Amino acid sequence: xxxxxxxxPVMNGxxxxxxxxxxxxxxxxAREHRFDPxxxxxxxxxxxxxxxxxxxxxxxxxxxxYSINSRHHPKVFKIGGTTADQHDATLAISVVGFAADxxxxxxxxxxxxxxxxxxxxxxxxxxxxxxxxxxxxYQKRFFPYYSHAILGGLDEEGKGAVYSYxxxxxxxxxxxxxxxxxxxxxxxxxxxxxNFKNQYVPGxxxxxALQERERNPLSRNExxxxxxxxxxxxxxxxxxxxxxxxxxxxxxxxxEEVLLPLKKD
Amino acid sequence: xxxxxxxxxxxxxxxxxxxxxFQVEYAVKAVENGGTSIGIRCKDGVVLAVEKVITSKLxxxxxxxxxxxxxxxxxxxxxxxxxxxxxxxxxxxxEARSWRDTFKNPIPTADLASRMGGYMQAYTxxxxxxxxxxxxxxxxxxxxxxxxxxxxxxxGPSVGAGGKTPGKKYxxxxxxxxxxxxxxxGYYGAATGKGxxxxxxxxxxxxxxxxxxxxxxxxxxxxxAARIIYVAHDDNKDKDFELEMSWISGADGPTKxxxxxxxxxxxxxxxxxxxxxxxDEDEEEEKKxxxxxxx
Amino acid sequence: MDHRPQAWGRPRDxxxxxxxxxxxxxxxxxxxxxxxxxxGTSVVAIKYKDGVVIAADNLASxxxxxxxxxxxxxxxxxxxxxVGFGGDxxxxxxxxRHLNELAIDESYDDEPSPSSLLSASPNKGHGKLNAANLHVxxxxxxxxxxNDFDPLWNQLLIAGLDAAGKPHLSSxxxxxxxxxxxxxxxxxxxxxxxxxxxxxxxxxxAAAALTRxxxxxxxxxxxxxxxYRDARSLDRYSIAVVTKEGVELKEDEQxxxxxxxxxxxxxxxxxxxx
Numbered sequence: 001x002x003x004x005x006x007x008x009p010v011m012n013g014x015x016x017x018x019x020x021x022x023x024x025x026x027x028x029x030a031r032e033h034r035f036d037p038x039x040x041x042x043x044x045x046x047x048x049x050x051x052x053x054x055x056x057x058x059x060x061x062x063x064x065x066y067s068i069n070s071r072h073h074p075k076v077f078k079i080g081g082t083t084a085d086q087h088d089a090t091l092a093i094s095v096v097g098f099a100a101d102x103x104x105x106x107x108x109x110x111x112x113x114x115x116x117x118x119x120x121x122x123x124x125x126x127x128x129x130x131x132x133x134x135x136x137x138y139q140k141r142f143f144p145y146y147s148h149a150i151l152g153g154l155d156e157e158g159k160g161a162v163y164s165y166x167x168x169x170x171x172x173x174x175x176x177x178x179x180x181x182x183x184x185x186x187x188x189x190x191x192x193x194x195n196f197k198n199q200y201v202p203g204x205x206x207x208x209a210l211q212e213r214e215r216n217p218l219s220r221n222e223x224x225x226x227x228x229x230x231x232x233x234x235x236x237x238x239x240x241x242x243x244x245x246x247x248x249x250x251x252x253x254x255x256e257e258v259l260l261p262l263k264k265d
Numbered sequence: 266x267x268x269x270x271x272x273x274x275x276x277x278x279x280x281x282x283x284x285x286x287f288q289v290e291y292a293v294k295a296v297e298n299g300g301t302s303i304g305i306r307c308k309d310g311v312v313l314a315v316e317k318v319i320t321s322k323l324x325x326x327x328x329x330x331x332x333x334x335x336x337x338x339x340x341x342x343x344x345x346x347x348x349x350x351x352x353x354x355x356x357x358x359x360e361a362r363s364w365r366d367t368f369k370n371p372i373p374t375a376d377l378a379s380r381m382g383g384y385m386q387a388y389t390x391x392x393x394x395x396x397x398x399x400x401x402x403x404x405x406x407x408x409x410x411x412x413x414x415x416x417x418x419x420x421g422p423s424v425g426a427g428g429k430t431p432g433k434k435y436x437x438x439x440x441x442x443x444x445x446x447x448x449x450x451g452y453y454g455a456a457t458g459k460g461x462x463x464x465x466x467x468x469x470x471x472x473x474x475x476x477x478x479x480x481x482x483x484x485x486x487x488x489x490a491a492r493i494i495y496v497a498h499d500d501n502k503d504k505d506f507e508l509e510m511s512w513i514s515g516a517d518g519p520t521k522x523x524x525x526x527x528x529x530x531x532x533x534x535x536x537x538x539x540x541x542x543x544x545d546e547d548e549e550e551e552k553k554x555x556x557x558x559x560x
Numbered sequence: 561m562d563h564r565p566q567a568w569g570r571p572r573d574x575x576x577x578x579x580x581x582x583x584x585x586x587x588x589x590x591x592x593x594x595x596x597x598x599x600g601t602s603v604v605a606i607k608y609k610d611g612v613v614i615a616a617d618n619l620a621s622x623x624x625x626x627x628x629x630x631x632x633x634x635x636x637x638x639x640x641x642x643v644g645f646g647g648d649x650x651x652x653x654x655x656x657r658h659l660n661e662l663a664i665d666e667s668y669d670d671e672p673s674p675s676s677l678l679s680a681s682p683n684k685g686h687g688k689l690n691a692a693n694l695h696v697x698x699x700x701x702x703x704x705x706x707n708d709f710d711p712l713w714n715q716l717l718i719a720g721l722d723a724a725g726k727p728h729l730s731s732x733x734x735x736x737x738x739x740x741x742x743x744x745x746x747x748x749x750x751x752x753x754x755x756x757x758x759x760x761x762x763x764x765x766a767a768a769a770l771t772r773x774x775x776x777x778x779x780x781x782x783x784x785x786x787x788y789r790d791a792r793s794l795d796r797y798s799i800a801v802v803t804k805e806g807v808e809l810k811e812d813e814q815x816x817x818x819x820x821x822x823x824x825x826x827x828x829x830x831x832x833x834x
Contacts, residue, residue, distance in 0.1 A: 036571045037706050062739050067750045070739040100703050100736035334667050419630040
């Protein structure tokens, strides 16, 4: 851990992979690998699908190392609307990881959704958009968007849909998913609270005889409380998470945006 | 013209036996049909003005500008074929930009005039092209200040090479007029287009010297320019027109060295004075005629 | 963010392991590689009621050598916005020329904006691109260059007004990461100046309550603290106030009221034994 923050003069300066002086004879056309195009801007996201809604949430902190660059930098975006304020959007995406890549990815997908809407006279379905997003990510397989994306919307039957991605386009529709710095903190909590993992009917037996608690879809209010609790927990335990909580609630009537305060420490 | 129809006017790059290039002369004719443009160089700036003939009532008022900015300190107005003028402007902008790329400094007005003169001249040389159907008036203010190089980071050396000669004056207002032949001269006052004769007669009455006691100031020049366009419009009375004006002053003047449209309030004031002056003249003439009648 | 531009964008040993450069030693012609050479240190800026105050010192360092001491790192765009540059100075010059070209392109549209007709300041006549627009433009430019593996080694602060006439302050770095905040600082300033500025403007609302005098005072205080603690800094600096009236830029300011009394109390870094 100490080596990570080697600003300490006792440690003989920071340890970077290269000396400051120019070096090497590279073959013609070859670029010397010195510039690291990626960085981690921290933050965390979370999405939960309900019976007739989907919620995407993310904190609004943007970090770089130990510094907080901004306390309000949203990670969740409406996409595919026909106006600048996206009031008629039906889909939302959250991106976390390297902020510049996340921004570029979101802008590309937004442009594609808009184009689809103008051409076909109807908004893109989540399913189609989900596949398209995977293709975008995979096309940049060898210089990936360093971003954990989650797409949310309502499927053809009006049920909440959440699709989660890895940086190179592998994707899956899920009931819920946490992404980003505090994903490993939030995900087990979600397993327990959304999918009722490790919850059994009391007195139903022992060992294999134990009966799992019956899964039933959560209400919108329950989910909102769950999201807030998840982030309050993450803020306590992860330095890169905090400042503000942004929630997009996708329903039949459109997308509602909520902004709640989180601890700023 | 004696040689018309003798075959020497069919192409560029062919002289007639008496040493004329008819294509160029026809291009001048195209200019002489265009709305009047003038430029005035006075001691503290340059004014450009044009009589913009309204060809249709369906055109939006004040839109479709005729005076163009070529670089921050340079403006161009022209009479003649407007598409030719647009291309001239494009080229002038390219020249100004490439000068900056090379020398990291704004292009002096004289150099722009020279390059554009050369460009227009080239269009008199080849069978495959025709000359420009415009006469352009180029106005500019070359900065009198110690101007930094584009992107320069510091003050640079205070002594040594690259300095300016003490006592010598640098920069100031410049005005050039470029004709279809590629000919260009520097002027105190320039006029072209349909009303050029009347305009030139008026321009000659002005004191445009740089240091005279009564030499014109920039603001007076704006008002004179408006008046002259109105006077010159007399030749073209059946058509409606809009007056368009721009100006360039030094760093301590109203435009801070930039080429800009004359502010609306000042332009309207100048137009009011111009109209009044024309009416006064008419009245005087009427009076004279009345006096004659009485006699 | 690490305060030394030399470290920006480098893979860290602890994350990636020491770099094995052996495959590059193939005896071909030398290729020039992007890394900052002559660098500028922090830029600090804070929003206030009517605009933004931004400052940067006038030093360009060559490593630890104070190479140029009269370098202007605040650049005015169209008379309406200011861009503050941290990081490589030659890339700053490239960007400055590029923005200059952009400004000339803007001036071709010669209809002056309504505001310029009302006020005497002529520079803003062409102000169709506001600071918020400029920020987006620079973000795309920087992100594109990082995608080409030919980054512009700078962190920029953009100060001005947005389309609604509200104060705008934002940042872009060499990777195209862009963000906004009531106060911002690049380089060392992110560690030393930001905490001071955030005391005065923790939120947008708090920033909107600051007066011009307060904002200038805070920025001057930050410049002083940076001069005390940043070895690559200078006590001559540039400061600009951007409002809807235009830009007031002073490029040769001297740090006032310095007190080095605190220095005597600092112990524990050197060879001293007591």
